[in-house]
Amino acid sequence: MSQPIVKLKGLNKWFGDLHVLNDISLEIDPSEVVVFIGASGSGKSTLLRCINFLEEAQKGEIWIKGKEINPYKENLNRVREKIGMVFQHFNLFPHMTVIQNVIEGPVQVAGTSRGKAREEAMELLEQVGLHDKADEYPEMLSGGQKQRVAIARALAMKPELMLFDEPTSALDPELVGEVLNVMKDLAKKGMTMAVVTHEMGFAREVAERVFYMDEGKIIETGTPGEIFDSPQHPRTKKFLSQIL
Amino acid sequence: MAVLEFIKTYSPLFLPAIWITIQLTVLSIILGIVIGLITALAKLTRVKLLNRIADLYITVIRGTPLIVQLSFIYFALPGIGIELSAFVAGSIGLGIHNGAYIAEIFRGGIQSISTGQTEAARSMGMTQGQTMRRIILPQALRRVIPPLGNQFIIALKDSSLAGLITVNEIYMTSRRLGASTYQQMEFYMLAGAFYLILVTLFSVVVQKVEKTLETSKRQSSEIL
Numbered sequence: 081m082s083q084p085i086v087k088l089k090g091l092n093k094w095f096g097d098l099h100v101l102n103d104i105s106l107e108i109d110p111s112e113v114v115v116f117i118g119a120s121g122s123g124k125s126t127l128l129r130c131i132n133f134l135e136e137a138q139k140g141e142i143w144i145k146g147k148e149i150n151p152y153k154e155n156l157n158r159v160r161e162k163i164g165m166v167f168q169h170f171n172l173f174p175h176m177t178v179i180q181n182v183i184e185g186p187v188q189v190a191g192t193s194r195g196k197a198r199e200e201a202m203e204l205l206e207q208v209g210l211h212d213k214a215d216e217y218p219e220m221l222s223g224g225q226k227q228r229v230a231i232a233r234a235l236a237m238k239p240e241l242m243l244f245d246e247p248t249s250a251l252d253p254e255l256v257g258e259v260l261n262v263m264k265d266l267a268k269k270g271m272t273m274a275v276v277t278h279e280m281g282f283a284r285e286v287a288e289r290v291f292y293m294d295e296g297k298i299i300e301t302g303t304p305g306e307i308f309d310s311p312q313h314p315r316t317k318k319f320l321s322q323i324l
Numbered sequence: 325m326a327v328l329e330f331i332k333t334y335s336p337l338f339l340p341a342i343w344i345t346i347q348l349t350v351l352s353i354i355l356g357i358v359i360g361l362i363t364a365l366a367k368l369t370r371v372k373l374l375n376r377i378a379d380l381y382i383t384v385i386r387g388t389p390l391i392v393q394l395s396f397i398y399f400a401l402p403g404i405g406i407e408l409s410a411f412v413a414g415s416i417g418l419g420i421h422n423g424a425y426i427a428e429i430f431r432g433g434i435q436s437i438s439t440g441q442t443e444a445a446r447s448m449g450m451t452q453g454q455t456m457r458r459i460i461l462p463q464a465l466r467r468v469i470p471p472l473g474n475q476f477i478i479a480l481k482d483s484s485l486a487g488l489i490t491v492n493e494i495y496m497t498s499r500r501l502g503a504s505t506y507q508q509m510e511f512y513m514l515a516g517a518f519y520l521i522l523v524t525l526f527s528v529v530v531q532k533v534e535k536t537l538e539t540s541k542r543q544s545s546e547i548l
Contacts, residue, residue: 132447134443134446134447157446157449157450157451158449160446160447160448160449161448161449163447164447164448165443165444165447165448167440167443167444169438169440171438171440171441171443171444172444173441173444173445173459173463174463175462175463175466184448184458185448185449185450188450188454188458189448189449189450189454190449230444233444233448234447234448237448237449
């Protein structure tokens with residue numbers, strides 16, 4: 081079996097006195113889709129943000145593709161290039177059109193020529209169903225469309241791992257589906273994905289493994305069937321009974 | 325009418341002075357923008373020494389009168405061998421003065437851009453410099469146009485203080501002519517009128533710039 085894309089070993093992080101990540105160890109294999117669930121404040125988002133070093137863990141090891149990453153020695157920009165991230169609030173660049181948003185990374189970071197970047201960007205926009213919006217500014221788009229552009233923008237860097245940080249939490253309910261469909265598509269194409277979400281339907285349908293987190297700890301791990309149908313830990317049971 | 329006659333006779337004498345005022349203002353604004361941007365970035369980096377230097381500069385300049393600063397550059401610096409013409413001393417002094425205020429305007433603009441923008445840029449591998457240049461500054465610059473325009477108008481009026489270090493700008497000229505003709509009231513009113521006209525023209529230009537940026541400004545008003 082090939083080596084995991086991500087391996088975390090004994091990851092710990094504190095915000096002041098608050099122990100937000102408590103001894104997290106896990107592996108994510110190529111093409112695997114893992115979903116993190118848990119109440120807000122349980123550390124899911126922080127965990128995701130540690131994987132691409134937007135947050136710094138104080139203790140523990142982060143291995144990306146078989147290599148331990150020391151944030152003080154490694155060029156983190158090179159590491160981040162291959163890890164796409166999609167945010168709750170989209171974070172599109174409002175002063176750029178949709179296509180400019182998508183080609184910004186390839187042109188500025190990867191050094192792709194403008195023409196080639198545009199071509200690839202149009203394909204990605206087609207993939208997320210927004211090729212007709214290429215020259216619009218983000219403010220003209222609905223939340224769901226913005227998030228699909230954000231996904232295309234992340235994919236433009238040809239990432240080997242995609243992190244989704246509550247990608248549908250800021251959307252009106254009727255717009256959630258279109259974003260989830262794009263994500264399902266991506267999963268089918270074999271993208272390695274780590275998703276923090278409250279969409280249990282998505283988790284059940286797409287995830288290979290589900291991690292339930294509480295107070296900075298991974299309390300329970302299993303297939304969606306195991307977690308949703310027969311949770312073992314009382315806290316998992318309580319959480320699921322509250323949200324389902 | 326005597327007033328019209330007065331204006332007709334003496335306005336031409338002001339033309340060189342008006343030109344000097346415009347030059348002083350434009351030069352001091354350009355210098356102020358350059359210093360302001362550098363200072364704002366120095367204040368926002370994580371390098372403590374640069375933060376301190378930027379803070380010190382802003383504190384000293386905002387905490388002392390412009391006339392003292394100008395006098396220092398023109399009258400005191402020759403004491404240590406730095407001799408500048410009145411015009412150069414005035415431009416530099418006004419530029420350094422404007423820089424402190426413009427720095428704070430830029431800093432506010434940069435900080436008003438949500439951290440999500442930085443995170444999105446960094447998450448795709450952009451360096452800190454690229455993030456600032458490509459993502460943050462273009463949005464921040466649009467936001468600072470109105471306060472910047474306001475600062476430009478202040479700079480225009482502040483340029484009158486250069487008269488006190490012998491630059492022959494509008495105020496100095498009115499003072500000179502007023503004293504030699506004993507018509508102080510008329511000449512100071514005339515000087516005031518010229519400033520009013522220049523400020524009005526300036527405001528129109530600033531508003532034009534704001535208008536043209538309005539569409540794109542709406543685009544950058546998306547907060548999250």
